[in-house]
Amino acid sequence: MTTTTPPVAAGAQETSGRPTRAARVRKRLNTHTATMVAIVIAVVWTIPTFGLLVSSFRPENQIKTTGWWTFFRDPEFTLQNYQEVLFGQSASSGQLASYFVNSLVITLPAVLFPLAFAALAAYALAWINFRGRDWVYIAIFALQIVPLQMALVPLLSFFSRGVSLGGITLMPAWNLDGAQNFAQVWFAHTCFALPFAVYLLHNFISQLPKDLMEAARVDGATHPKIFRTIVLPLVAPALAAFGIFQFLWVWNDLLVGLIFAGGSDVTAPLTVRLAELAGTRGNEWQRLTAGAFVSIVVPLIVFLSLQRYFVRGLLAGSVKG
């Protein structure tokens, strides 16, 4: 994708006494090559998205017959694609508005539950003294490396058939119907998110000053009180970091949605519908371009407005399992 050019820090300074003329020329050349390479990478990274965005506003017959770059010669702008893909009534049109609601309904609890449970667990692992604490932490930490593929088949049967051992039903099937299926998607997302969430939040919570905790204990504050009034406000940035992570993860997830939400417009998230459209209507670019943007726009807004927290979380956590 890129040529191998000497990676030279742009604006690097030559300080070895008086630079010769040749050295100065070479340095300027280096800086120029560096800038050029950076610009080439930036362009290659941006153009595909840009092309899709432009296309999504072009009329169907134009998208299908001419390249999006001709738009600037002959601009013709329409919102028809979005109207069609969001609200169209025919089965082939997308009906993405409904899937958009599903994605929202899936995402909110699937972010809140692991966030709260992991914060509680991380606090206990960092600040409550009990026997076997280190082992519990190591076990949860190690679970990060289990790929979620390892859990899919049994978890699905857990929901649909319940658990029985030797003919005795220990746990009945959930027997969910219609919109109730959201519950199993929340459940699955929460379970899969917990190891990483506990790890990330533990990193932050265990770094809080020890004196602060001890002072609170001496004052007679109980653990729930310390957790609520001292820890939560102090680790708010970490909570935000994990919240954004989990939001992007759940909103963008395909596999869990595909397996636990089914394919109907009652529960399936946007990604499932889009993947289906890309498979069955791969040449209906007027729908795919607009549809892709409908799904991209929410995470993009979240991402751009909260990028700072996201980066902080990235740097604090390492391996998402």
Add this chain to the structure above:
Amino acid sequence: MDFDFAEQAPKLMMLLWGLVAFAVVVGGLLVLLDAVPAFFARRREARFVAASASGAPLPGGRPRSREGLFATFFLLPTVVLLLIGLVVPALRTTLLSFMDGGSQNFVGLDNYRWMFADDSIVRVLLNTLVWVTLVPLVATSIGLIYAVLVDKARLEAVAKSLIFMPMAISFVGASIIWKFVYAFRSEEQEQIGLLNQIVVSLGGEPRQWLLDSPLNTLLLIVIMVWIQAGFAMVVLSAAIKAIPADIVEAARLDGVSPWQMFWQITLPSIRPALIVVVVTISIATLKVFDIVRTSTNGNYDTSVIANEMYNQAFRYGQNGQGSALAVFLFVLVIPIVIFQIRNLRQQRREG
């Protein structure tokens, strides 16, 4: 604008239920933990007062077990969910991988033998190998080059956002974006895909990129690299900025060229971050599913383990073979993690 709000009502009701459940579970847990110990403390105090009044021996307190009680409740939701949702299923999957498609009879190692004997599955394993070699290598290199290039440049923040942005886009969205780049129309028509347009304007013939093995696997890998390079860039950029300024300054005073600076100062200093990036991207790549499924559905020799696992278990109803693939995926992750842990240990010894 026909949008039936009534149709959405049950979903929003369900969301409301979910949020209520959240408030009840989490709030309830905290209130319970607050109220119950307070109640016992009052009772103990009462007993204490009664005991001291009657001159009987004072009842001893057991603060340590109280700590254990708190810990249990704080950890309860997480531990229970992890057991039900991850630990038990993972053990069960391992068990299922030794059973037949309907999970009725034990078949020993048959599923694993099938994995290495069936040509199409061997192809899948090879594809995964290509993915997991190329993606971390290329994505990390590009991320590193870019991080070095834009470091302290003008508009650094904007330049970084451009590369970082694909991280916010779903794999499905990214696949559609790139499928559009790879779009094909026959030679006599005008091209709509950027790649074919470039080929045509250079005098070549348009091609059906995604049908063409093994090139199509490489083109799918481009999508993953496109997403992951931003991650590599951000982490490495932070590592570069953390290099102590005096080291850089000293090297400069010694008259080190930028090229030497990169190899002798920058690269060794950011080695730990590099390893984290490579490991993280490798693990993410091993599990890649969405890109293959959205772009080609695994056809035309592009399938990878995660995609094949989904097909076997959830489309063909072959639970045994699907589980065996999942277990194999897990086995592949382990050496990467061990490598990571050994590196961390080494760093700690050196630091």
